[in-house]
Amino acid sequence: MKNSNTELPYLKRVTLAVLVTGTMLVVAFTQELLGEEQVSPGVFDDRVVFGQSAAFTGPAQALG
């Protein structure tokens, strides 16, 4: 027969584990969000990338 005195610490441990895991996930997600705000897309340590849309085929391709 289980003793209720031993069940309580078990539940506490599970609850604590869930809380710690959840907190870690929230912290990691927040860091990622903050990181995206601080570094512009297209900017890397060794390069910066621009984009262009233009006509490279068709009747106006000489302008692209």
Added chain:
Amino acid sequence: MRLGIEAAFSEQNASGGVHGRMLELISMDDRYEPSFAYANTRTLIAKEKVFGLIGEVGTPTSRSAAPLADSEAVPFLAPFTGAGFLRDPELKTVVNLRASYAQETEHMVERLTADLGVTRVAVLYQNDSYGQSGLNGVIDALDRHSLKPVATWYYERNTSAVKAAVFHISEANPEAVIMIGAYQPVANAISLLRLDIDPIFLAVSFVGSNALVRELGEEATGVFITQVVPLPDDHDTPVVTEYLAALQSFNANAEPGFVSLEGYLAGRLAIFGLKACKDLTRSCFLNALQHSQSIDLSGVRLQYGPDDNQGSDDVILTMIDQQGRIVRTASLEGNK
């Protein structure tokens, strides 16, 4: 445009890039169609996650792409168009390099009226926001001289279906025809119109000057084109010499021209903004371009202001001579 941008980026990369970063360009083909331009721009922003957009080609295409870039706070740098809507200071991420179509057409009408006393002007235009932008410029400029166009007619984008326009414009027998189109339909229209009438032909810069000369061959002689960048053989402007060297180094077989020179200037403008931001962010980049007192691209001076997102107001009148060269001319008089 791509050739010029890549020549500028390659030149800068050869000297170590900017703050240790190499410059890269991802180009996507939109076939000069707004729906493709929108899809490309969405891909470039959302999937490729580019820092900014540069040298997008055309008015209808930019009309679909620029609002998307602006809504995502993505720099939209030096589009190859002089459309008025891109000069709206409410578009916070748009940085224009070149003069507007309104300025080009105003220059044309000023020269036609002052040099030759022309009063009968017709307009051939592309049936979209590009053509409409140029047409509005001509109508406004003529209105300042209490004139109206004697005929206006259109053709559809990405076609050379100009026969209806040629018929209606010929019937009006104008002294001058201002053409707001791309090189193929404009060349086709000039050839057909010359069968019936002998007006002065003038085209705006977007026509693609070098491509127009190739399309028309000997028939190109005497066609006037307004330009918004220096002539590619203007060695008095240092940036032109730098452009020719960069182009030669990047692609020894490439022919210099107005479009790639504009692309080179776009690339140089981007480099100016990047150099100003060691900790590179889009807001720093835009701030550097929009709030500089003056930007000197080796002889091409750009000036932006709080309500002015257009760097240059320069319009140069050129003419195609008998050797097929595009030469600067101050006046229409004596050149017809």
